[in-house]
Amino acid sequence: MTAAAPTPIPVPPGALTPPGAGKRTLAQALAWAGFALVLAWAWKGADIRPLDLARDSGNMAQFLKEFFPPDFREWRSYLREMIVTVHIAIWGTVLAIGCAVPFGLLSSSNIVPIWVYQPVRRLMDCCRAINEMVFAMLFIVAVGLGPFAGVMALWVHTTGTLAKLFSEAVEAIDPRPVEGVRATGASALEEIFYGVIPQVLPLWISYSLYRFESNVRSASVVGMVGAGGIGVILYEVIRGFEYAQTCAVMLIIITFVSSIDLVSARVRKLFI
Amino acid sequence: MTTGAALSVRELSKSFGAPKRALESVRLELAPGEMVALIGASGSGKSTLLRHVAGFVEGDRGSGAVRVGERVMQDDGRIAREIRALRADVGFVFQQFNLVGRLTVMTNVLMGQLPRIPAWRSLLGRFTHEEKAEAWRAMRSVGIENLAWQRASNLSGGQQQRVAIARALVQRARLILADEPIASLDPESARNVMEILARINREQGITVLVSLHQVQFARRYCPRTVALRLGEVVYDGPSADLDAGMLRGLYGAAVEEMLDGTETIDAVMNDPVVAEGLARAPATA
Numbered sequence: 304m305t306a307a308a309p310t311p312i313p314v315p316p317g318a319l320t321p322p323g324a325g326k327r328t329l330a331q332a333l334a335w336a337g338f339a340l341v342l343a344w345a346w347k348g349a350d351i352r353p354l355d356l357a358r359d360s361g362n363m364a365q366f367l368k369e370f371f372p373p374d375f376r377e378w379r380s381y382l383r384e385m386i387v388t389v390h391i392a393i394w395g396t397v398l399a400i401g402c403a404v405p406f407g408l409l410s411s412s413n414i415v416p417i418w419v420y421q422p423v424r425r426l427m428d429c430c431r432a433i434n435e436m437v438f439a440m441l442f443i444v445a446v447g448l449g450p451f452a453g454v455m456a457l458w459v460h461t462t463g464t465l466a467k468l469f470s471e472a473v474e475a476i477d478p479r480p481v482e483g484v485r486a487t488g489a490s491a492l493e494e495i496f497y498g499v500i501p502q503v504l505p506l507w508i509s510y511s512l513y514r515f516e517s518n519v520r521s522a523s524v525v526g527m528v529g530a531g532g533i534g535v536i537l538y539e540v541i542r543g544f545e546y547a548q549t550c551a552v553m554l555i556i557i558t559f560v561s562s563i564d565l566v567s568a569r570v571r572k573l574f575i
Numbered sequence: 576m577t578t579g580a581a582l583s584v585r586e587l588s589k590s591f592g593a594p595k596r597a598l599e600s601v602r603l604e605l606a607p608g609e610m611v612a613l614i615g616a617s618g619s620g621k622s623t624l625l626r627h628v629a630g631f632v633e634g635d636r637g638s639g640a641v642r643v644g645e646r647v648m649q650d651d652g653r654i655a656r657e658i659r660a661l662r663a664d665v666g667f668v669f670q671q672f673n674l675v676g677r678l679t680v681m682t683n684v685l686m687g688q689l690p691r692i693p694a695w696r697s698l699l700g701r702f703t704h705e706e707k708a709e710a711w712r713a714m715r716s717v718g719i720e721n722l723a724w725q726r727a728s729n730l731s732g733g734q735q736q737r738v739a740i741a742r743a744l745v746q747r748a749r750l751i752l753a754d755e756p757i758a759s760l761d762p763e764s765a766r767n768v769m770e771i772l773a774r775i776n777r778e779q780g781i782t783v784l785v786s787l788h789q790v791q792f793a794r795r796y797c798p799r800t801v802a803l804r805l806g807e808v809v810y811d812g813p814s815a816d817l818d819a820g821m822l823r824g825l826y827g828a829a830v831e832e833m834l835d836g837t838e839t840i841d842a843v844m845n846d847p848v849v850a851e852g853l854a855r856a857p858a859t860a
Binding site: 482488489490 | 629631659661662663664665666667671672673674675676677678686694697700739742
């Protein structure tokens with residue numbers, strides 16, 4: 304009870320290392336080795352030539368010099384096409400949201416039976432798996448050159464992405480409020496409107512805004528295959544070796560995309 | 576065999592795959608206007624029984640009918656096809672309140688109207704002045720009319736439970752099932768919620784079946800108690816006849832949970848003044 308220091312409890316051997324630690328180190332080493340093998344295997348296929356970067360550095364410096372100063376003489380047409388690009392993104396996103404709400408609900412395992420959500424999910428996989436550029440080329444054949452083909456391309460692809468994000472939000476809801484709505488004698492649709500949607504709405508809005516941001520980026524390239532917007536101009540100036548103009552177009556795209564990203568990120572924060 | 580009962584359950588059994596059944600040939604009949612406590616330790620089947628009555632779960636094949644008034648909710652292990660409409664007659668109050676937290680109290684209460692209004696109006700969220708007035712009166716009767724435009728998630732547990740009761744009132748349910756309505760509440764809110772249930776039972780003649788795991792609340796608010804043990808009805812009679820000794824006989828060691836863990840529970844049970852004091856006491860024990 305006096306000054307005698309309490310004897311510390313002896314720690315049994317091995318208590319301070321997790322069981323199977325040795326095995327884990329070996330597994331980690333094997334995983335790293337496997338990763339290195341994959342990198343080596345892909346080296347050839349991807350035609351990696353780091354020495355060329357050094358050898359051709361003079362050419363590249365010359366090439367870069369041609370970008371500056373940017374040539375803004377045609378800025379009116381750049382701006383006009385950039386705004387068309389935003390228009391394409393707006394309509395592509397809005398139409399996609401309209402489709403993603405029902406498709407998202409139909410691919411949620413807690414809303415519909417398996418024989419509904421599995422086929423719908425596979426359909427959404429198809430929409431998502433194909434890049435917007437590919438859809439744009441297909442829709443140009445269907446509806447002709449111009450922004451409408453771009454809208455269609457974004458619409459289909461974004462429906463696939465948003466439906467997946469929407470259904471993931473739906474599957475993560477708290478089931479108890481839904482049961483509360485069910486207990487009142489509500490119909491299945493009322494259950495979704497009153498019990499499910501209020502819970503997922505903030506996330507849905509946030510995902511939609513995020514997709515709008517990425518669609519502005521995508522819309523600026525679908526034009527390269529002829530689906531309208533700033534991409535058409537970008538393609539022409541690159542093909543014409545007009546690098547000063549290319550630089551101007553790229554600066555306009557960067558300005559638009561970053562400011563839309565900033566604003567949309569701010570708005571998204573309000574909903575979470 | 577309909578004798579004008581508010582609720583009748585015939586030979587209801589349920590097994591969830593385990594060897595021991597969750598409900599074992601439960602028979603139960605409630606006369607209109609009764610307030611009945613359903614007691615039992617955790618896992619005795621109280622919630623399971625209530626969820627069968629509301630048609631959330633189906634009984635085993637061979638079970639008898641579950642009737643609310645004249646309407647069959649389920650029979651022979653099959654839930655009535657029009658169950659969604661039938662649920663309108665049964666108010667359900669949950670332990671965790673089950674409100675939609677992001678919606679206002681008003682909207683949560685208005686949900687009780689959903690089965691009565693046309694689908695296009697309910698899906699657009701358009702309620703008439705009269706419907707809102709009815710919701711307001713229900714809120715007033717449970718003392719939450721000043722919280723009408725708050726988000727439900729901003730309310731305390733006791734307030735949320737009163738919203739749930741108001742929702743059941745707007746349903747114009749003739750039977751309210753309350754599944755451990757006070758288990759998540761502090762003693763003061765618990766007493767308040769029980770008072771409200773007793774009052775709507777008394778004043779509006781609504782039949783109430785409330786599951787509790789504290790016997791003192793059953794004795795205080797419900798003239799009749801049904802006790803479950805391992806899915807079987809082991810007692811059905813006046814709450815006043817339930818004493819601690821009898822409960823020990825029925826439940827053995829599991830009884831302490833139902834007696835609120837109080838060692839001197841015999842004294843408490845036998846002394847109404849003490850029982851009342853205990854019910855009113857703040858959450859310090």
